[in-house]
Amino acid sequence: MKTKDKIKNISRELFNIKGFKNVTLREVATELSISYGNVTYHFETKNQLILSLYEDMLKETVEIIKTFDFGNLLKSILDAPKITFEISLKYLFFYVDFIEIKRSYSALSLKIEQDNNARKNGYLNILKQLQVQNLLRKELTDNDLDYLMDLSGAMRTFFFMNLNADDFLNPNLKNKYVVYVNNLIFPYLTEDGMKKYKCYK
Helix, strand or coil: CCHHHHHHHHHHHHHHHHCHHHCCHHHHHHHHCCCHHHHHHHCCCHHHHHHHHHHHHHHHHHHHHHCCCCCCHHHHHHHHHHHHHHHHHHCCHHHHCHHHHHHHCHHHHHHHHHHHHHHHHHHHHHHHHHHHCCCECCCCCHHHHHHHHHHHHHHHHHHHHCCCHHHHHCCCHHHHHHHHHHCCCHHHECHHHHHHHHHHC
């Protein structure tokens, strides 16, 4: 593994355990038994390192939509949290320290907002397809769907922000998350959509 990747991996683990504010680049160097200069050669600042980790997380998240079966969109949407759960745990500090990261790094905060808007546009098209397929209520406007996506994002962040140490020992944590996220869409489904949802469960 390249040194740059080792730095990112150990930093991500330390950020997840201690919180990004409590980890320095010097500590990362110590953990890897390399010089501080070696770390700053690859990442001059912690800001650069966090931005690189964010871009890695974004790439992994974007890949999810490529797996969608557009012939069975509802199942694809309901399956997505199973994948996002693993990614969210991998980059847990982005959820736990979300407010602090936004406050500390204005450039990254702006990028997160722009990326979220772009991703929401993609999911908006998917939700509209569900309306065409008579699985999502047709009276829902673009504003309604936008609200639904914002609510979903907030719920996901809230879920991970409120985990405690004991939760990680729970073998049903992933299933709990999937149900927690997917239950949000249920009231917005048509009668046919609700039947398919219940069959999926």
